[in-house]
Amino acid sequence: MGRDEDIRQAIIDYASKGAKSKFYFKDMLTGVKKTIPDAGASEVKKVASAMVSEEVMELLSTGSSTMYGLKGRGISVEKSGDAGG
Amino acid sequence: MGAPGQEKLWDKEEKEHKKYDDIRIFTDEQLKNYTDDELKNFKVKHDISMIEQLESGPWPSFVSDIKREALHRHKLGQDNLMIPADICDDLLGIVELSYKEGETHWKHGGIVGVLGYGGGIVGRYNDQQAQFPNIAHFHTIRVNQPSAKFYTTDWLRGFCDIAEYRGSGLTNLHGSTGDLVILGSFSDQLEPIFFDLTHDLGVDIGGSGGNLRTPSDCIGKARCEFACYDTMDLCYEMTMEFQDELHRPAFPYKFKFKFDGCPNGCTASIARSDMAYIGTWKDDIRINQDAVQEYVAGKIPVDGGAFAGRDWGKFDIQSEIIDLCPTKCMKWDGKKLSINNAECNRCMHCIDAMPEALRVGKDQGLSILFGAKAPILEGAQMGCLTIPFMYVNKPYDSQKNLVRKVFDWWIEEGKNRERIGETIQRVSLKTFCEVLGIPPMPQMVKEPRSNPYVFFKESEVPGGWDRDINAYRTRHPR
Structure with a gap:
């Protein structure tokens, strides 16, 4: 697998196995670094942004901060309005 | 037409500029569709007797403004609107309820936005959707304002039409970061709003969440004789350079740039931005x-x-x-x-x-201050003068390279929901100076002896020192 694919897999592993379904970028970066220690913030961001565009991941914003999550895991778009955002 | 050397730029903008008549949604009759008498006799559909008291007194009242919009929307009719015509009625209704109960029924945040963007839209919902279905969604859309907030009336009228047609008709010009804010839209209208803003008005949405927030600047050299650099141009260039940081979140928390052309600080960058650019001069007044x-x-x-x-x-x-x-x-x-x-x-x-x-002197440039913020984790902080002077020359490589250095460091070092000023406080200004590669200044020492920001390393002191930490600890246990 290429570097981007490795990072993508590490993101999916982190996002699907963690206790929390929504997490900060920083936590995701730490999670990815456990598998790929030299992963840089910018390359993880690039892959994560592509995954958001592909609708594999989604973003939850409180307005002041933003969290990532795997689409379909935890709170959903439809539910976000009914479950405290 | 235009400033010397910029005639062609002006012509280009003129040709591409859309007139209000090209993009307007409502007719003049629709926009002026009620009389003063109708307004006087108008009642919204909920009892709002408590908040109507806010209309008394000499000051302007948001209740009066929202009632005007409610009447206006009733008369426009649902066929001419993409958002419930009664949205303002329900808005006043839920505010009345909150006044009665002494607690809010708003929830904010959610998984709403436009595809590929991680900011600019803030989800708002209410928890009384059965009673107030027309404000089940009341999302906020932040729109990146032009540098120094220069508009044409055509542009503003086009913006207001979109806010009326696809939003509640209520806007906030401007939010505290500087954005134009469209208030009260539903999730299904977010992509159409984004399309209209980008195609008809030529603007992008702004920043929110753990992103670079919409940069803002003072009026600068457009009108002010004190401006020491072109704030509008630098603000625009930095906005364009850091688009990815504006729209795709990776920061521990919000990050704000603001650009003041001189130390008068009309944008108050020293108090309101994580990285403040303030025009200054090196020579004599x-x-x-x-x-x-x-x-x-x-x-x-x-x-x-x-x-x-x-x-x-x-x-x-x-x-x-x-x-x-x-x-x-x-x-x-x-x-x-x-x-x-x-x-x-x-x-x-x-x-x-x-x-x-x-x-102001002739040898002009800017100073950069870091770390200002409103009180969140700790008290409010003013920016700390970190770079006393930097020349400002297009294409602004010095400024851009510095920002990249700051972002790279803060993404790695900052804790979740920690502003850069708090990170600097935690790791010390000395460490931050080392990251930027700049020498510390005596002015950075806030309280000598009791609270020094700067500690010398042995290698920095001629002759070093001879000290045994273990021997010290025998005399001074932890």
């Missing part, structure tokens, strides 16, 4: 001694005549200028004004009061 004499003689009004409405007595340069200088660096001998420029701390009072006699 320019003095026109003849004009100073004219101010003293009362031939030129002080402060541009701003205080002319009341008799303050004859202008006294000693008490009104010299004695008010915070660093006491000015002298007036009755004939000549002199300034010890090395001691000037850029308070701007003398220049503001006598602009025809005093001007």
Whole structure:
């Protein structure tokens, strides 16, 4: 697998196995670094942004901060309005 | 037309500029569709007797404004709107309920946005959707304002039409970061709003969440003689350069740039931005001694005549200028004004009061301050002067490279929901200076001995030192 694919897999592993379904970028970066220690913030961001565009991941914003999550895991778009955002 | 050397740019903008008639959604009759009598007799569909008390008194009332919009929307009719015509009625209804109960029914945040963007939209919902279905969604859309907030009336009218058609018709011009804000839209209207904004008005949405927030700037060289660099151009260039940081979140928390052209700080960047750019100069304040004499003689009004409405007595340069200088660096001998420029701390009072006699220096650039924020984790913080002077030349590579260095470091070092000012506080300003590759300054030491920001390393002290930490601990246990 290429570097981007490795990072993508590490993101999916982190996002699907963690206790929390929504997490900060920083936590995701730490999670990815456990598998790929030299992963840089910018390359993880690039892959994560592509995954958001592909609708594999989604973003939850409180307005002041933003969290990532795997689409379909935890709170959903439809539910976000009914479950405290 | 346009400034010398920019004629072609102006022509290009003129050709691509859309007139209101090209993009308008409503007719003039629809926009002016109620009379004062109708407004006087208008009742919204909920009992709002408590909040109607806010209409009494001499000040403007948001209740009156929302009632006007409610009537306007009723008369437009649902066929002409993409958002419930009664949205303003329900908005007033839920505010009344909150006043009665003393608690809010709003929830904010959620998984709403436009595809590929991680900011600019803030989800809002209410928890009384059965009673107030027309505000089940009440999302906020932040729109990136043009540099220095220059608009044409055509543009503003187009913006208002979109806000009315696809939103509640209520806007906030401007939010505290500077964005134009469309209030009260539903999730299914977010992509159409984004399309209209980008295609018809040529603007992007702004920042929110853990992103670079919409950069903002003062009016700068467009109108102000004190501006030491082109704030509008730098703001635009930085906005374009850091698009990815604006729209795709990776920061621990919000990050704000603001650009002030001079130390007057009309954008208040020193208090409101994580990274403040403030215009300054290296050489001496320019003095026109003849004009100073004219101010003293009362031939030129002080402060541009701003205080002319009341008799303050004859202008006294000693008490009104010299004695008010915070660093006491000015002298007036009755004939000549002199300034010890090395001691000037850029308070701007003398220049503001006598602009025809005093001007900012010619060797201009900017200072950069880091770490200002409103009180969140700790108290409010003002920016800390970190880079005293930097020249500002297009294409602004020095400024851009510095920002990249800061972002790379903060993404790695910052904790979740920690502003960069708090990160700097936690790891020390000395560490931050090392990251930027700049030497510390004595002014960075806030409280010598009790709270030094800067510690010397052994390698920095000639001859080093001979100290055994273990021996020290035997005398001073933890």
